[in-house]
Amino acid sequence: MEEKDWEGSPLSEKEAGLLCYDDEEYQFGAPVPKLQFRVGSSKARWIAELGMAEVEVRRGKLWTTTGIIRTGKTFCFIEEAVYLSEIGELQLLGDEDDVVISLKDLYREIAEGKCGCCWENYEVYRYLKGLGYILGRHGVPWTTNDVVNTTPSDEDESLCAGEFSQDKDSITKLLSDMQICDARPVFDVYLPNSHFKKSSPGEPSFVACFSGDSPPSKEEIEVLQKRVASPLMFCHIVEGRASFFSFNSIDLLVLP
Amino acid sequence: MAPRWKWKGAEGKALAEPISKSVSELQLSLAETESSGTLSSSNVLLAVEPEQAELLDRCCFGRLVLSAEKVKKWIQLSFEEAFFLHYNLKCIKISLQGRCLENEVDTWLYMKSKRPNFPMFFKAYSHLRSKNWVLRSGLQYGVDFVAYRHHPSLVHSEYSVLVQSGDSDRLRVWSDIHCAVRLSGSVAKTLLTLYVNGNFKGEDLNLPVCLENFTVEEQTISRWSPELNREDEFTNSKQNVTNVSNLKTL
Numbered sequence: 001m002e003e004k005d006w007e008g009s010p011l012s013e014k015e016a017g018l019l020c021y022d023d024e025e026y027q028f029g030a031p032v033p034k035l036q037f038r039v040g041s042s043k044a045r046w047i048a049e050l051g052m053a054e055v056e057v058r059r060g061k062l063w064t065t066t067g068i069i070r071t072g073k074t075f076c077f078i079e080e081a082v083y084l085s086e087i088g089e090l091q092l093l094g095d096e097d098d099v100v101i102s103l104k105d106l107y108r109e110i111a112e113g114k115c116g117c118c119w120e121n122y123e124v125y126r127y128l129k130g131l132g133y134i135l136g137r138h139g140v141p142w143t144t145n146d147v148v149n150t151t152p153s154d155e156d157e158s159l160c161a162g163e164f165s166q167d168k169d170s171i172t173k174l175l176s177d178m179q180i181c182d183a184r185p186v187f188d189v190y191l192p193n194s195h196f197k198k199s200s201p202g203e204p205s206f207v208a209c210f211s212g213d214s215p216p217s218k219e220e221i222e223v224l225q226k227r228v229a230s231p232l233m234f235c236h237i238v239e240g241r242a243s244f245f246s247f248n249s250i251d252l253l254v255l256p
Numbered sequence: 257m258a259p260r261w262k263w264k265g266a267e268g269k270a271l272a273e274p275i276s277k278s279v280s281e282l283q284l285s286l287a288e289t290e291s292s293g294t295l296s297s298s299n300v301l302l303a304v305e306p307e308q309a310e311l312l313d314r315c316c317f318g319r320l321v322l323s324a325e326k327v328k329k330w331i332q333l334s335f336e337e338a339f340f341l342h343y344n345l346k347c348i349k350i351s352l353q354g355r356c357l358e359n360e361v362d363t364w365l366y367m368k369s370k371r372p373n374f375p376m377f378f379k380a381y382s383h384l385r386s387k388n389w390v391l392r393s394g395l396q397y398g399v400d401f402v403a404y405r406h407h408p409s410l411v412h413s414e415y416s417v418l419v420q421s422g423d424s425d426r427l428r429v430w431s432d433i434h435c436a437v438r439l440s441g442s443v444a445k446t447l448l449t450l451y452v453n454g455n456f457k458g459e460d461l462n463l464p465v466c467l468e469n470f471t472v473e474e475q476t477i478s479r480w481s482p483e484l485n486r487e488d489e490f491t492n493s494k495q496n497v498t499n500v501s502n503l504k505t506l
Binding site: 128192218242243247253255 | 432482
């Protein structure tokens, strides 16, 4: 029985073939960034109770898009510290002494997931950073407008630490709010931009969300869409292969 | 994705002959001749005049069963197509085993007994058909339906459609999402899920009027490729607000 099968016509299949993409050509795993071993690379000190590192020596333009500024100092999150260590841009020093913290210990910190970034989050962070995107922790301002006290003092340290506790608390609170649903927003992502300014970053292109083992449910997506103004992108990374999905409510137009 | 018209002039032809107009003509013609479809366990067979067969084809209802018969044409309709013509357009009757089913409820119950998810699928089908989208089976693309903006001879289908509800276990694991999105993308369609909200277990399901209590939410799922969407430099130094609608999705 001959059937009219418009969709199966050779033209449409060929056309479809042209539009087909196959990203097999892109390597599995994160792209390998150019390793730079700089003399006098940046240095930061890990502060365990904050779960963050305070940058002591800044080298290079990378700091325009990495780290947050509080009272004139730059601090970075675990994912930033580990990424920069991996690419040889940063030496992370221990709390107590000047011994460089090994990658092994850094990876363990991430694996424990106590600093707001688990391994899956980190893989996506590393992957997008390697492609030139700018990432910040969702809900954490890049900088705050504080009056800068130029003389560092103990007061400043505790002020900073206090504010950090606030930031960390607010992060914790944000995360616990999100426990209502398993899906949560983790990073604000900006397109590569050589004119990026922490003082006016603008709205992120999207917010990278993670829903863990399963795709987000309709309800979870709705909850997040209400809380987050920017577009959402759900990340799924397995064996180094990252995928980003957007779920968009639409209303198909009524045709004539 | 913009509609992909199949030949130059196709879009013009589509504008000149809107689907809604063809459907109205079909509705009138079938009602006039009191056409009746024969219900079987998986489809409905409809005998029509040659002109009506053409109208059905123009609106994309059913498939022509080729036969030697010249006077009548036989059209095979899916449950969704048949029930839409019977219940929404009220232009065909349905008979089972030689007996005309006077009450729409009888057809509904029969179809539901053969396909338990029929209510959900029919709601999704009628939702898009009521907006004048043309729907065909999506089985060759691993989905439930494919949606066309007009007749398949004029335009490629834009959406591959999956029907979901609260109870269904579609797209519950990541590999399902990857699979459906990749399949859609490789045939240049956007994946569209139709989420049917309603109580699918109640007694009321025995009446087609339960359809009025269901709602349908449309959602597209797209995959974004970070390698293909980077802008290199921004020429202006002003604050940049980029949003994901600027980003190409595949």
